[in-house]
Amino acid sequence: MNLIKVENYEEMSQKAAEIIINKVVNNPKITLGLATGGTPEGTYQHLIENHQKNQTTYQHVKTVNLDEYIGLGATDPNSYRHYMNEHLFNHIDIDFENIHIPNGAATNLQEECRSYDYVIDQLGGVDLQILGIGRNGHIGFNEPQTPFNSKTHIVELAPSTRKANARYFNRFDNVPTHAITMGIASILKSKEILLLVSGEDKAEAMQRLQHGEISESFPASVLKKHNNVTIIADKKAISSCLVSP
Numbered sequence: 001m002n003l004i005k006v007e008n009y010e011e012m013s014q015k016a017a018e019i020i021i022n023k024v025v026n027n028p029k030i031t032l033g034l035a036t037g038g039t040p041e042g043t044y045q046h047l048i049e050n051h052q053k054n055q056t057t058y059q060h061v062k063t064v065n066l067d068e069y070i071g072l073g074a075t076d077p078n079s080y081r082h083y084m085n086e087h088l089f090n091h092i093d094i095d096f097e098n099i100h101i102p103n104g105a106a107t108n109l110q111e112e113c114r115s116y117d118y119v120i121d122q123l124g125g126v127d128l129q130i131l132g133i134g135r136n137g138h139i140g141f142n143e144p145q146t147p148f149n150s151k152t153h154i155v156e157l158a159p160s161t162r163k164a165n166a167r168y169f170n171r172f173d174n175v176p177t178h179a180i181t182m183g184i185a186s187i188l189k190s191k192e193i194l195l196l197v198s199g200e201d202k203a204e205a206m207q208r209l210q211h212g213e214i215s216e217s218f219p220a221s222v223l224k225k226h227n228n229v230t231i232i233a234d235k236k237a238i239s240s241c242l243v244s245p
């Protein structure tokens with residue numbers, strides 16, 4: 001895993017956007033794997049600014065999102081579909097036909113999982129997958145103990161994940177209990193992975209990722225098995241007081 005150390009959240013966002021824009025310019029038909037949450041918001045903002053300033057086009061870019069809450073339809077303000085529209089898609093020239101996000105309101109959720117993997121395969125796999133990391137090491141919504149060979153599936157969210165995401169909801173009780181997520185095997189099939197890590201609340205996870213063993217109890221550790229992973233982490237996430245002797 002390559003590690004790019006940056007000063008802060010802003011520099012992480014700039015660097016990540018720079019990498020993504022270069023890929024899009026060199027391969028206008030790229031399939032991007034996208035994440036939601038607080039971490040990539042700044043990156044998306046830079047993509048939008050660059051699109052407006054330099055007209056970088058996303059007309060032929062395809063996107064595949066990692067996950068979606070179960071029970072929230074596309075128009076629900078807390079759905080990840082809504083997040084993506086607000087934070088990126090509504091502000092660039094992407095063809096909405098090329099956007100793929102699991103449907104958390106599907107009547108047949110098992111079928112939704114199966115067809116999501118099929119869609120990814122039909123696209124020829126993800127070329128560049130953007131990831132954030134949960135404090136418990138989750139990637140996508142693959143919580144600890146998720147088998148490394150999992151494909152897209154339904155998960156029960158860990159209490160700590162619901163708590164961390166409660167900031168987006170009026171009440172903790174409104175945070176969905178379940179989600180659909182690309183599985184760990186689906187994520188690992190990506191040709192290249194860019195993991196963004198910022199802030200001191202991620203320092204413990206970062207420490208474990210760098211120095212811990214590969215184990216299903218810490219999902220992100222599986223990234224060590226992939227041959228093309230870049231981590232962009234800021235100073236607070238690489239907190240020196242946590243570095244092992």
Ligand code: F6R
Pocket residue numbers: 034035036037038039040066067131132133134138139140141
């Ligand atoms: C989001 C996702 C999650 C987040 C993780 C970190 O699509 O898959 O794995 O990346 O929960 O969230 P933030 O960035 O809010 O700290």
